[in-house]
Amino acid sequence: MENKDTKVLSFWVSPFGLRVEWALKLKGVEYEYIEEDVFNKSNLLLQMNQVHKKVPVLIHHNKPICESFVIMEYIDETWTQYPLMPQEPHQRAVTRFWASFAEEKVLQAAGKAMMFSGDEKKNNAENAKEAMEKIEELIKGKKFFGGENIGYLDLALGWISYFLPVMEEAGNFHIMDPLEFPAISSWKKNFLDHPIIKDTPPPREKTLCHLQSRIIAFASRSGD
Numbered sequence: 001m002e003n004k005d006t007k008v009l010s011f012w013v014s015p016f017g018l019r020v021e022w023a024l025k026l027k028g029v030e031y032e033y034i035e036e037d038v039f040n041k042s043n044l045l046l047q048m049n050q051v052h053k054k055v056p057v058l059i060h061h062n063k064p065i066c067e068s069f070v071i072m073e074y075i076d077e078t079w080t081q082y083p084l085m086p087q088e089p090h091q092r093a094v095t096r097f098w099a100s101f102a103e104e105k106v107l108q109a110a111g112k113a114m115m116f117s118g119d120e121k122k123n124n125a126e127n128a129k130e131a132m133e134k135i136e137e138l139i140k141g142k143k144f145f146g147g148e149n150i151g152y153l154d155l156a157l158g159w160i161s162y163f164l165p166v167m168e169e170a171g172n173f174h175i176m177d178p179l180e181f182p183a184i185s186s187w188k189k190n191f192l193d194h195p196i197i198k199d200t201p202p203p204r205e206k207t208l209c210h211l212q213s214r215i216i217a218f219a220s221r222s223g224d
């Protein structure tokens with residue numbers, strides 16, 4: 001039965017929104033999904049995320065929680081079954097460190113590599129790749145970042161498994177060579193094979209078209 005007390009406001013292709021849904025699904029929490037049009041924002045979104053006006057927003061007992069990392073921690077503290085974060089404070093700090101490292105150094109650089117052209121594309125792809133080398137070291141010898149089970153960091157970095165390949169194709173750049181990143185490649189497989197994750201990524205072709213249209217819109221705005 002759908003739980004009316006727990007709502008997720010998201011956009012079908014949002015990798016940030018999918019993290020939140022994964023966290024709820026892993027914990028077996030029922031929720032209502034509300035699709036948002038980020039190009040024509042609803043009053044509900046503007047009301048629930050007055051600062052950033054972005055998805056995802058988790059609405060729990062009519063109270064909004066914004067920012068996917070904050071939401072995942074809230075979910076972990078609210079529903080204690082299937083802990084996502086390690087229990088030990090130092091391990092928790094390390095987990096948060098790598099989540100923000102990947103967000104700032106890999107995701108942002110990959111986003112710029114996808115959108116920009118020329119030297120900016122090349123430099124950002126190189127920066128993303130350099131940061132990815134650190135992630136490769138981190139996952140070496142492990143099934144998941146969380147150890148034997150999917151944890152917070154797997155969800156935070158989950159976009160690398162299904163979204164990055166589409167970004168690379170749409171933006172014509174290359175970071176993820178399986179020969180250079182064998183440990184990340186086997187993590188990717190383990191992650192995407194997981195029963196909770198398996199059928200959740202948005203359709204690849206639709207995602208590709210969406211990203212291509214964003215690149216075209218960005219280029220026409222910046223006068224390329």
Ligand SMILES: N[C@@H](CCC(=O)N[C@@H](CS)C(=O)NCC(=O)O)C(=O)O
Pocket residue numbers: 011013014015016038053054055056066067068069
């Ligand atoms: N740091 C945010 C990023 C959220 C984000 O960028 N969401 C996009 C959709 S993928 C959005 O709502 N964009 C609308 C806008 O930028 O106005 C998070 O982790 O939740």
